[in-house]
Amino acid sequence: MALVAVRELRAERRQPDGVVAAVTFIAVLVLLESLVVGPQIARDPDVASALFWLALAFATILATMRSFDRELEDDALEGLVALPGGRDALFGGKVLSLTIVLLLVAVVGGVLSLVLLDLRIALPLHLLVVVLLGVLALPPIVVVDVVLALRLRARAALVPILALPVLVPQLVAATRGTSAALSGDAVGALSWAGLLFAFAVVYTVIGLTIVPAAIE
């Protein structure tokens, strides 16, 4: 699993299309947010959190699809799957590498939000926990959706349609948790963080079960 993740991160370093697309997307969205809704509303913890997580959800889809597009070029995916244990390592490796990429995107998006929207953080440590667990919870289900749509020509349109309804509970939990951490509600932030952890565990187990069979 770690080998697959390292392979993925090395390829992403040389061809950073996924990271660049995801970072650009989140940066543009944060910038537009303050222009479209105005500085007062944009600074509202609920609004700022919701837009941050929506942007991160789309960034996850972008980065995951780019990662699998690269695998499909020259049939690299088949080379991995043909290895003994390759199918099992694929899911874990992809989730691990995408989590690292998304942490980077979240840091950029978070810093931009803080600077451009002039946000005040009441509970920085709680916010860190919520963001970490929120980022952990995103890739597993998106990787499952991308694998399910892998051989479809219309996968660029289908993946968001498949992924977003499933992501709604996670987005709600991440938004509420972030908003609670920004506004000083420690109990609320930790409760939502616990839910995000549960989502991460459940979708990881589902992915580990489904992906090796689905990749066939």
Added chain:
Amino acid sequence: MHMRTTRPIIRTVLSGASLHDATVVLDDRVILRSVNLIVGPGLTLVRGPNGSGKTTLLRALAGLLPLARGDRKASGDVLYIGHRPMLLRGLTARENLEFFVRFRGGDTRGIDGALRAWGVGEEMDRPVERLSAGERRRAALARVETERVPLLLLDEPFADLDEAGATRLRQTIARAREDGRVVVIATHAHPELDDLAKTRIAIDDGAATAA
């Protein structure tokens, strides 16, 4: 009494693969029809016209396709190299081969030598997307030497190779055969391989017969 052996493990393990009554259906089309096949050490050639099911047969042997009916057995690890080089873009040839070897728990020290022997020594640290099709093919075929697995499945391995590459591949096939490895090659050309082959299989419209 225990006897110690210094011979490589690929000689001591009787390797092979088989398909029994294997039927493969893709997109509602029957691609392989009730194929019964046993491949053992030595070279097995799979011949047939375009679209006859050669690739599907190799992929079924590699366990890359679900069988609609029948079963597959393989003893020992399989190295399958398909139509395309199966190397990840963004990584160099060396990094790709290191990944495959490490994944199998092997020794990476032979990679540079193998890539040099295949004529991609100068290019081994360039990302594979900057290599020519022939260089990518050579780098992929170097896996035969770096991953010492007993069962080799090569699909049209001569594609994109120049004469020097083709000669190198023929030598590699001969050596693998002498080492007692199972080598299955799907190709519609290269009649010179007939002399090396222990078994020849003709495939047409998904049905395989001994040739």
